[in-house]
Amino acid sequence: MKVFLSGFGTVGQGVFEILLLKEKYLKDNYDASISVVGVVDSSSFNIDKKSLCGFCVLATKTNSGKCGPNARDGKPVTEIMDMTDYDVLIETSPTDIENGGEGLANIRHALASGKDVVTVNKGPLALEYPALAKLAEENGCILKYEGSVGGAMPIISLCHTALAGQRIKSIRGILNGTCNYILSRMDTGLPFSQALREAQQLGYAEADPTYDIEGIDAASKVAILANSIFDRAVTIRDVSVTGITAITPEAVAMAAERGMVIRLIGEVSDDRLEVAPRLVPKGHALAISGTLNTAQVLTDLAGPITVSGRGAGKHETASAILSDLISIMESRK
Amino acid sequence: MKVFLSGFGTVGQGVFEILLLKEKYLKDNYDASISVVGVVDSSSFNIDKKSLCGFCVLATKTNSGKCGPNARDGKPVTEIMDMTDYDVLIETSPTDIENGGEGLANIRHALASGKDVVTVNKGPLALEYPALAKLAEENGCILKYEGSVGGAMPIISLCHTALAGQRIKSIRGILNGTCNYILSRMDTGLPFSQALREAQQLGYAEADPTYDIEGIDAASKVAILANSIFDRAVTIRDVSVTGITAITPEAVAMAAERGMVIRLIGEVSDDRLEVAPRLVPKGHALAISGTLNTAQVLTDLAGPITVSGRGAGKHETASAILSDLISIMESRK
Numbered sequence: 001m002k003v004f005l006s007g008f009g010t011v012g013q014g015v016f017e018i019l020l021l022k023e024k025y026l027k028d029n030y031d032a033s034i035s036v037v038g039v040v041d042s043s044s045f046n047i048d049k050k051s052l053c054g055f056c057v058l059a060t061k062t063n064s065g066k067c068g069p070n071a072r073d074g075k076p077v078t079e080i081m082d083m084t085d086y087d088v089l090i091e092t093s094p095t096d097i098e099n100g101g102e103g104l105a106n107i108r109h110a111l112a113s114g115k116d117v118v119t120v121n122k123g124p125l126a127l128e129y130p131a132l133a134k135l136a137e138e139n140g141c142i143l144k145y146e147g148s149v150g151g152a153m154p155i156i157s158l159c160h161t162a163l164a165g166q167r168i169k170s171i172r173g174i175l176n177g178t179c180n181y182i183l184s185r186m187d188t189g190l191p192f193s194q195a196l197r198e199a200q201q202l203g204y205a206e207a208d209p210t211y212d213i214e215g216i217d218a219a220s221k222v223a224i225l226a227n228s229i230f231d232r233a234v235t236i237r238d239v240s241v242t243g244i245t246a247i248t249p250e251a252v253a254m255a256a257e258r259g260m261v262i263r264l265i266g267e268v269s270d271d272r273l274e275v276a277p278r279l280v281p282k283g284h285a286l287a288i289s290g291t292l293n294t295a296q297v298l299t300d301l302a303g304p305i306t307v308s309g310r311g312a313g314k315h316e317t318a319s320a321i322l323s324d325l326i327s328i329m330e331s332r333k
Numbered sequence: 334m335k336v337f338l339s340g341f342g343t344v345g346q347g348v349f350e351i352l353l354l355k356e357k358y359l360k361d362n363y364d365a366s367i368s369v370v371g372v373v374d375s376s377s378f379n380i381d382k383k384s385l386c387g388f389c390v391l392a393t394k395t396n397s398g399k400c401g402p403n404a405r406d407g408k409p410v411t412e413i414m415d416m417t418d419y420d421v422l423i424e425t426s427p428t429d430i431e432n433g434g435e436g437l438a439n440i441r442h443a444l445a446s447g448k449d450v451v452t453v454n455k456g457p458l459a460l461e462y463p464a465l466a467k468l469a470e471e472n473g474c475i476l477k478y479e480g481s482v483g484g485a486m487p488i489i490s491l492c493h494t495a496l497a498g499q500r501i502k503s504i505r506g507i508l509n510g511t512c513n514y515i516l517s518r519m520d521t522g523l524p525f526s527q528a529l530r531e532a533q534q535l536g537y538a539e540a541d542p543t544y545d546i547e548g549i550d551a552a553s554k555v556a557i558l559a560n561s562i563f564d565r566a567v568t569i570r571d572v573s574v575t576g577i578t579a580i581t582p583e584a585v586a587m588a589a590e591r592g593m594v595i596r597l598i599g600e601v602s603d604d605r606l607e608v609a610p611r612l613v614p615k616g617h618a619l620a621i622s623g624t625l626n627t628a629q630v631l632t633d634l635a636g637p638i639t640v641s642g643r644g645a646g647k648h649e650t651a652s653a654i655l656s657d658l659i660s661i662m663e664s665r666k
Contacts, residue, residue, distance in 0.1 A: 018634060022498060146495075152635030154495035161494050162479075162487030165355060165655035283622070285641070301351060301652035302485030305642040308618070310635055319634035322498035 001034045001329055004086035006077050006106050007093035008041035008067040011120060011147075014318035015090060016058055022322065032329055038084040039067045045080045046070065077102055078109040088328060090321060091119035097211070097220060097236065100124045111135045111143065116332075118324040120147035120317055126220035126236040129227035142328050145228075147320030149221040150175060150293040153309035157323065159229045159297060166299040168229055170269035173295030174286055175221040177311040178205045178212040179244050179264040183277075184289035186252045187261055192245065204291060214243035215264060215275040222266040226273055234273060242276040255279055261287050334367045334662055337419035339410050339439050340426035341374035341400040344453055344480075347651035348423060349391055355655065365662055371417040372400045378413045379403065410435055411442040421661060423654060424452035430544070430553060430569065433457045444468045444476065449665075451657040453480035453650055459553035459569040462560035475661050478561075480653030482554045483508060483626040486642035490656065492562045492630060499632040501562055503602035506628030507619055508554040510644040511538045511545040512577050512597040516610075517622035519585045520594055525578065537624060547576035548597060548608040555599040559606055567606060575609040588612055594620050 005012055019034050026032050038047040039057060046052055046068020051060070061067050072080075081089065089110035093103050104124035110117050112135060119125065124132065125145055136143040146156045150173070159168055174180050181204050185195035196213065199205035211217050219239040226232040244264050255262050260279040263286055267274045280287045285296050285306045293311030296304050310316040338345055352367050359365050371380045372390060379385055379401020384393070394400050405413075414422065422443035426436045437457035443450050445468060452458065457465065458478055469476040479489045483506070492501055507513050514537050518528035529546065532538035544550050552572040559565040559572075577597050588595050593612040596619055600607045613620045618629050618639045626644030629637050643649040 018498075025498070025500070152632075152638065154491065154638065157495035158487065158491065158640075161660075162490035162656060163652075164659040165351075165358070166652055167358070289616070299485075299652070301655070302646075302649045303643050305485065305487065305640070307491075307638070307640045309638040313635075316635045319496075319499055319632070322634070323495060326497040327494075 001032060001088060001325065002037045002086045003034060003088045003090050003325070004038040004081050004084055005036055006040055006081075006089060006091045006103070007121070008039050008061060009092065009094070010314045011092040011317045011321075012039070012041070013058060013061060014314035015092065015321055018315060018318045018322055020055065030326065030329060034325060037086050038080060040072070040077050040080050041067045042072075044068050044071055045075075047080065047084050077106050081106065081109060082113075086115060088116045088118060088325065091117060091121045091124070092321075093121055095121050095123040095220075097123045097126060097216060100127045104128060107132060107143075108135065111139055111141050114139050114141060116142040116144075116328050118144045118321050118328070120145070120321060122148045122217070122220040122224065125227070126223040128235070129224065130233040133227070142331060144324035144327060145224065146324050147317045149224050150295065150309065151311040151313065152316035152319050153293045153295065153307055153311060154320070154323070155225070155295045155297075155307060156228060158305070158307050163297065163299060163305065166301050169298045169300060170267060170272070171225055171229065171295055171297050172265055172267045172286060174263060174288060174293055175218040175266040175295070175311070176212055176215075176264060177291035177293055178209065179215070179218070180288070181291045182213070183244060183247070183261070183263055186247065186249065187256070187289065189249060191249050192247060213245055215241040218264060218266045218275045222268050222273055222275055225268045230268060230270060232270070239273045239275060244277055247277055263287065334365060334421060334658065335370045335419045336367060336421045336423050336658070337371040337414050337417055338369055339373055339414075339422060339424045339436070340454070341372050341394060342425065342427070343647045344425040344650045344654075345372070345374070346391060346394060347647035348425065348654055351648060351651045351655055353388065363659065363662060367658060370419050371413060373405070373410050373413050374400045376405055377401050377403055378405055378408075380413065380417050410439050414439065414442060419448060421449045421451060421658065424450060424454045424457070425654075426454060428454050428456040428553075430456045430459060430549060433460045437461060440465060440476075441468065444472055444474050447472050447474060449475040449477075449661050451477045451654050451661070453478070453654060455481045455550070455553040455557065458560070459556040461568070462557065463566040466560070475664060477657035477660060478557065479657050480650045482557050483628065483642065484644040484646065485649035485652050486626045486628065486640055486644060487653070487656070488558070488628045488630075488640060489561060491638070491640050496630065496632060496638065499634050502631045502633060503600060503605070504558055504562065504628055504630050505598055505600045505619060507596060507621060507626055508551040508599040508628070508644070509545055509548075509597060510624035510626055511542065512548075512551070513621070514624045515546070516577060516580070516595055516597065519580065519582065520589070520622065522582060524582050525580060546578055548574040551597060551599045551608045555601050555606055555608055558601045563601060563603060565603070572606045572608060577610055580610055596620065
């Protein structure tokens with residue numbers, strides 16, 4: 001299986017590392033090998049078989065900040081993709097929640113070219129899921145995106161495979177580890193601004209934290225779940241979103257007096273699409289502290305099924321990409 | 334798909350109900366139908382197409398305690414299976430953890446006849462997993478058993494599918510809801526005997542609770558996980574087992590003073606096979622209260638992934654059987 005890697009930041013490099021790490025495992029367990037035939041980052045690209053081998057490209061990135069010898073000079077990724085013979089596009093470039101950006105163009109191009117796609121780039125899915133799913137179907141392609149919701153928390157596979165046959169009535173979850181970290185720290189009495197600063201110092205929050213704290217990241221995941229699990233043709237614009245910036249220490253203290261904590265909960269069902277701070281009883285599955293992601297899936301036959309895992313991280317997110325790649329390999333057998 | 338149902342207790346009847354409930358769903362989503370061509374319970378059997386239809390067999394069971402018009406008169410299930418034309422054996426008869434009992438004979442017979450098998454009967458797997466897996470492979474059959482570990486908690490599918498590509502370093506879990514209920518109640522100061530009595534009154538514990546409280550049930554699940562996930566050829570006899578009968582209110586109180594609770598934890602890894610009461614910090618994913626089952630899967634790439642769900646119940650366990658049946662249908666396409 002030959003993959004083209006769009007984006008060579010933390011996750012993209014993680015994919016490369018994992019493919020190296022799992023070379024023998026894939027050979028032994030699936031009699032398969034996955035090779036990278038192209039990598040592109042914001043300023044450079046690499047489609048040279050020799051320098052894509054082994055650790056070379058990782059060393060090049062570390063040393064020069066570039067993934068390869070070729071300058072992009074404004075060349076679109078789609079053009080570079082076409083210079084290679086790939087089977088699967090792995091889309092890990094920075095997300096654009098306004099219009100999908102280059103990631104959307106790349107996914108469209110790959111699907112239109114009959115290639116399978118694995119993406120952790122949320123923007124294109126949160127904006128154009130129905131059209132992309134249709135494009136994939138028309139071209140006989142597989143579109144996978146486990147890592148786009150909850151990182152290593154395998155919510156998509158859980159709902160589609162493990163819970164096959166059940167009607168999923170709702171999913172409620174902690175879908176943004178940054179907000180959950182901030183709210184967990186506010187449980188100890190910190191004001192929002194101080195908890196946010198701490199999250200930034202620890203690398204959990206970006207310098208510009210808007211995307212997380214305004215609930216936009218969680219909302220994009222809600223939109224993806226609505227499409228993928230509930231078969232609803234919606235975009236992030238259909239999600240009712242309230243972030244956590246208005247939560248005061250007084251509100252947190254009042255909640256605590258009643259045995260509750262405040263958590264940012266994303267909820268999807270047949271008639272709900274919402275991200276909002278909610279009161280959650282202490283001891284409840286969603287009353288977790290720290291950066292984990294958790295989702296509670298309410299089913300018709302088995303009641304609630306809960307799953308949790310790390311919502312972000314280099315190898316965590318790359319592990320979801322790996323499981324998607326293996327799933328595609330199995331389907332293409 | 335034609336299924337033969339061995340065992341018509343709570344779970345067996347749950348399967349029947351769910352197949353009725355999901356008839357349209359299976360048609361709409363998988364263009365498939367699943368029909369029961371034979372049912373057998375301890376004293377009777379039914380292989381009559383007409384009286385197996387719809388709710389007839391459920392009504393017959395409710396009214397007469399029998400699943401059909403034919404007395405077994407000591408006839409082995411395998412003989413009755415051979416009187417029908419089935420694709421999949423669903424084995425839900427009472428478990429025999431000493432020698433596997435009739436369930437083991439039924440599974441062997443089905444596999445040897447080239448039929449797929451879905452079992453929630455733990456005994457045969459806990460005693461003979463390696464031989465059964467080999468038999469299935471030799472005959473080109475699929476052997477599924479999601480409901481045998483943790484009921485509706487989809488731990489098998491999670492490890493095999495959702496976490497594909499990851500090395501699973503260990504699984505630690507609360508695998509017996511009865512024990513967890515008793516220990517949760519002991520957290521409030523109740524002595525063991527009183528908590529047990531309460532569990533019996535609520536229907537969580539059997540009249541003879543040995544199988545649960547001595548850790549045997551949890552140990553059989555540990556043995557199944559060891560075979561299925563860790564590729565270890567072991568039986569329940571290889572599991573080091575300590576039950577919960579010796580836990581005193583004093584021990585629970587001492588644990589609480591240190592911010593801990595006592596829980597019966599099953600643990601599997603490459604070099605561990607154990608069921609024992611353990612101290613778990615409050616707030617930890619395994620420090621849950623009540624009858625839920627929970628498992629924490631430690632992976633090489635993504636760290637811990639936790640899943641929980643109802644460990645028992647009519648439709649809960651039957652839902653796991655349904656997902657196995659759908660998985661077989663998809664594989665046989």
